[in-house]
Amino acid sequence: MKNIIKPSFKQKFKPRKSKNPSENNDLKLTSQMYFCLLIFQLLNLATLVIQLHLLYLLFATFALALQFIVHLNIARKGALVSRLSQSIKSYVRPKILPPWLMLLLAISGSVAIAVAGQTLGLLLSMMHLLCFAYSLKMFEIPRRKDLYQLVVLGIFVATSSLIFIQSIYFSLAVIVLVFGNLMILLNLFAPTMAVLAQAKLVAKLGLYSVPLAVALFVGFPKLSPFWQVPSVESAKVGLSDSVKIGDIAQLALSDELAFRVSFQNSNPEHAQLYWRAMVLDDFDGVTWRQSRRDLSQNSQNSQSGQNAQSSYGSATFEQANSSADIELRGTGLSYQVIAEPSFQSWLFALDFATSEQGNIGQRDDFALFYRGIISQTLSYQVTSYPAAKMSATLPDATRALNLLLSTDNNPKLLAKGQQLRQQYPDDRQLINQVLTELNEENYYYTLQPPRLNNNSLDQFYFDTRAGFCEHYASSFTYLMRAAGIPARMVVGYLGGEFNLSGNYLSVYQRNAHAWSEVWLPNDGWQRIDPTAAVDPERVERGFSTSLMQEYDDLSSGLFSLQALRSMWWYKQVKMQIDAIDYQWTRWVIGYTGQKQSRVMAQLLASLKQGKNVLYFLLILAGAVLLFYGYKVVKGKAKGKAEDKIKALYLKTLKLMAQHQLVKARSMTAQQFADVIATARPELSANFCAISNGFAQLSYQNFADDISQQEHAKQLIKLQLSYRRLRWQLWLAKLGID
Amino acid sequence: MQTVVANVLAQIESVVIGKPHQVKLALACLFAKGHILIEDLPGMGKTTLANTLALTLGLSYQRIQFTSDLMPADVIGIAIFDEATKLFQLHPGAIFNQVVLADEVNRASPKTQSALLEAMEEGRVSVDGVTHLLPEPFFVIATQNPMSHAGTYPLPESQLDRFMMRISLGFPSIDAERKILQSITSHRDVMAIKPFLGVEQLREIQQHIATICVAPAIVDYVIALCRVSRQSESQAKALSPRAGKSLLAAAKSWAFIQNRDYVIPEDIQAVFSPVCEHRLAPQHHHMFEQADEISQQILSQVDPTNPLL
Structure with missing residues (x-):
């Protein structure tokens, strides 16, 4: 006991000289608060964890762990002491690192980031600087303003992760995290408030800010970012610009989303949905590539985003060139495509596609491409003419390219092509003959084709006879070229899944497909899908039953969610969530600068027309009237004058409290009026009027012996007093008498 | 009516010096038909207050000094065989009065305490199976010593609940104490207090309060x-x-x-x-x-x- 009493005695009688003013300013936080800060720092940084450099991650982890241990020790000691006294609960932040070490760390870290900036790029190095500052700031929060800075930094870090990931789930998680960060601030000011009440308050304040946020989102000019988002995810699943046998079969198990489409009018049939992505016309016996001339352009597009601008000129030239070759027939089909980031630059569209967007170009093989790299979700508008005739005449160079064969690889196929040519002089007959062969002879469509030696088409066509779409497309194209018909391979996606609740089509990576195009003298380029001859269900419905079975077997080997997937409700829920995600992508993420200027222009144009202004004003007036009507009805429902006067009195109390005249809870109206009369005699006249009016009405004349009219008169008088009081208080606050 | 009340208050305050608030409380309790418990150390004027209250109200009044050997029959009364009528006749105890001062109520045994408190609650007593109504109005003014004093039986919660108020007088201020010490007020002077209120007036007051x-x-x-x-x-x-x-x-x-x-x-x-x-x-x-x-x-x-x- 002696030991415990001693320090408190000492404290009591110690001279106060040790307390200098700076010490008084020190921010004291509870250990709970420190742990909150640490946990939220961890969460905020976790949103960026994929983007951050390993060295920084090590540093951040070390810093967090160090602080965690220090605070844990203090908290443990505190728990022992706090049984005896309550004062230990909150404490000034301990100095973990000496100031010179902090300075050294800050300088060396910044230098390291600057050096690494060469490889990281502008955006990421800025990001690292931000996170680094955030980590270091955690070490010193001596004053309240430092805590503010820390929290704001945290919010900034958390939200900046939205540059990289924009899915709706992640966005929601970040929003929740931001609110969590705000809770820290609230906890500082109202530490005794229950957590639930805090959450409610934060949510309420958040709701207040929504109109402003929406207005800013819609109206604030969208500056194009001065950074280039780095293509970190080069290893992403998806089509690549060269296709070997077996490439697409690997995609067939991927559930990842490729792009989504919403048609403006009617939805076309599944068998019509050949989404062209790339035309591959250069075959070296193993790999299909885009032809060398195009390749040089495409590499500029896809491999280095910075150079993308240099290809603009040639692309527009090509567009002008190719449009001469096209003969538009039939009605157009308009639709909007929202492509997921592929970190490539080709786009997806049906034959034959046109787009009026400035950032979309068209190659002379009619494929659309994006001028730049699709590193974020991209939305574009396309009109397709399925019946259009492509390239009625074929330039010699192109013709030669599309007949080119590497003769040494597949001699049997070459021989077969030449033999067919002799049998069938007509191109169409020849094609039909090949397709019939594919259909009638023992060819299988399978996800697990047997291995081919050296990717030999011969071996596939004549021996194994089991393959995926690219096997068929590849050998078919080869056969056509051998027979002297210009042919090329096209890769893209086939079909997609309609989401009924959102009325859009989702195309996944597993819908990846390859087919052929042959050039016929009168009809131009024609799409021929040899897969359709082998397995018609694949084309008409997406997957045939046998393939589905195979698909199930393969994927259930990875994880056995198969039972769950087949459940009805799971499908329904997934469809709903997907639909929400689609709308989110379409309207929130897809709200780009172009769209914004369009919306603004429309708004301005409609505002210029007087009619709309009138409508707008009418709606506004209606809304105001409704609001007042609601208030009046609500007031009537409560009705009684005494309630109104009580409300006025309570409002007055709130007003007084704002000006540091707080009524102690247990004070009665009369007692408080007396207090005011002595403390602020100048306010007394107006305040006492309200106070007495309230007291009289609620204790004395509560019975209905006074008419409602008189009540109303009194209410008006009291409201006048209230206004005068408010005015007096304001003047007093401003120091004007 | 208010002048009567003012007179009553003035008279009581002239006897119980320096405690106007407690006096008012006691009076309010009696007006509200509640019983009152005055709790304080010995010699603080509990009995004086109770006495003065009873006398000023002009009601029939009896004081019972509670001791550890006090029996319920001493409080309520006892049925005695009457030779003349050949019947048992109630010999009423001290409780058959309009104002009963139960002095040092916590010194009596619980049995006696509960006899009193039952009477307070019911407004009547039963002796040998015959019910006898208590007079109207019926007030009990009980005094008690603090619990820590030796030789007391604390009143249980249920019985405390029967008192409308519990007040304590507390030590007097310097001025009041000087007055008390200088005054020649003695027990005889207390007896000289004249009644201001009758039963009728008290009833009027109670009706007005309602x-x-x-x-x-x-x-x-x-x-x-x-x-x-x-x-x-x-x-x-x-x-x-x-x-x-x-x-x-x-x-x-x-x-x-x-x-x-x-x-x-x-x-x-x-x-x-x-x-x-x-x-x-x-x-x-x-x-x-x-x-x-x-x-x-x-x-x-x-x-x-x-x-x-």
Whole structure:
């Protein structure tokens, strides 16, 4: 006991000289608060964890762990002491690192980031600087303003992760995290408030800010970012610009989303949905590539985003060139495509596609491409003419390219092509003959084709006879070229899944497909899908039953969610969530600068027309009237004058409290009026009027012996007093008498 | 009517010096038809207050000194065989009076205590199976020593509840004490007190008090106070609806003494501690330091202008 009493005695009688003013300013936080800060720092940084450099991650982890241990020790000691006294609960932040070490760390870290900036790029190095500052700031929060800075930094870090990931789930998680960060601030000011009440308050304040946020989102000019988002995810699943046998079969198990489409009018049939992505016309016996001339352009597009601008000129030239070759027939089909980031630059569209967007170009093989790299979700508008005739005449160079064969690889196929040519002089007959062969002879469509030696088409066509779409497309194209018909391979996606609740089509990576195009003298380029001859269900419905079975077997080997997937409700829920995600992508993420200027222009144009202004004003007036009507009805429902006067009195109390005249809870109206009369005699006249009016009405004349009219008169008088009081208080606050 | 009350107060205050608040409380309690328990150390003027109250009211009055060997029959009375009528006849005890002063009630055995307290509650007594009504009006003024004193039987909570108020007088101020010491007031002078109120006038006053207005806001305030007492985390007991009823009755009576015909929150606050403290904390040991603590805590938690938030 002696030991415990001693320090408190000492404290009591110690001279106060040790307390200098700076010490008084020190921010004291509870250990709970420190742990909150640490946990939220961890969460905020976790949103960026994929983007951050390993060295920084090590540093951040070390810093967090160090602080965690220090605070844990203090908290443990505190728990022992706090049984005896309550004062230990909150404490000034301990100095973990000496100031010179902090300075050294800050300088060396910044230098390291600057050096690494060469490889990281502008955006990421800025990001690292931000996170680094955030980590270091955690070490010193001596004053309240430092805590503010820390929290704001945290919010900034958390939200900046939205540059990289924009899915709706992640966005929601970040929003929740931001609110969590705000809770820290609230906890500082109202530490005794229950957590639930805090959450409610934060949510309420958040709701207040929504109109402003929406207005800013819609109206604030969208500056194009001065950074280039780095293509970190080069290893992403998806089509690549060269296709070997077996490439697409690997995609067939991927559930990842490729792009989504919403048609403006009617939805076309599944068998019509050949989404062209790339035309591959250069075959070296193993790999299909885009032809060398195009390749040089495409590499500029896809491999280095910075150079993308240099290809603009040639692309527009090509567009002008190719449009001469096209003969538009039939009605157009308009639709909007929202492509997921592929970190490539080709786009997806049906034959034959046109787009009026400035950032979309068209190659002379009619494929659309994006001028730049699709590193974020991209939305574009396309009109397709399925019946259009492509390239009625074929330039010699192109013709030669599309007949080119590497003769040494597949001699049997070459021989077969030449033999067919002799049998069938007509191109169409020849094609039909090949397709019939594919259909009638023992060819299988399978996800697990047997291995081919050296990717030999011969071996596939004549021996194994089991393959995926690219096997068929590849050998078919080869056969056509051998027979002297210009042919090329096209890769893209086939079909997609309609989401009924959102009325859009989702195309996944597993819908990846390859087919052929042959050039016929009168009809131009024609799409021929040899897969359709082998397995018609694949084309008409997406997957045939046998393939589905195979698909199930393969994927259930990875994880056995198969039972769950087949459940009805799971499908329904997934469809709903997907639909929400689609709308989110379409309207929130897809709200780009172009769209914004369009919306603004429309708004301005409609505002210029007087009619709309009138409508707008009418709606506004209606809304105001409704609001007042609601208030009046609500007031009537409560009705009684005494309630109104009580409300006025309570409002007055709130007003007084704002000006540091707080009524102690247990004070009665009369007692408080007396207090005011002595403390602020100048306010007394107006305040006492309200106070007495309230007291009289609620204790004395509560019975209905006074008419409602008189009540109303009194209410008006009291409201006048209230206004005068408010005015007096304001003047007093401003120091004007 | 108010002049009569003023006279009564003046007379009592001339005898019980320096305690106007307690005197008013005691009077309010009696006007509200409640029994009162005066708790204090010996020699603080408990008996003087009780005596003066009874005499001033002009009612029939008997004092019972409670001791450890006091029997219930001493309080209630006993049936004795009458030779003349050949019947058992009640020989009434001290309780058959309009004002009964139960002095040092906690010194008697629990059996005797409960005999008295039952009579207080029922307004009648039964002797050998025959019920006898007590006179109307019937007040009990009990005094008791603090619990820590030796040789006392503390009143159980259920019996404490039968008293509308518990008040304590406390030490007098310097001036009051000087007056007390200099005065020649003795027991004989107390007996010379003249009665100001008769039974009829008392009944009138009680009828008038019944007409005093209690606004819904006041009822709300009482409800809020009771609810807070039920939520409180301290060891305090909760206030029952009966406590709330007593509180309102006492407040009305207090408003009457303040010459008002409606109740305001100040009335509730004034009588809250004497009415509720002994229900909230029946047994406390440091009564002179913290006597009002729990009731004050509860009062401080309710906003009278907006009680049921």
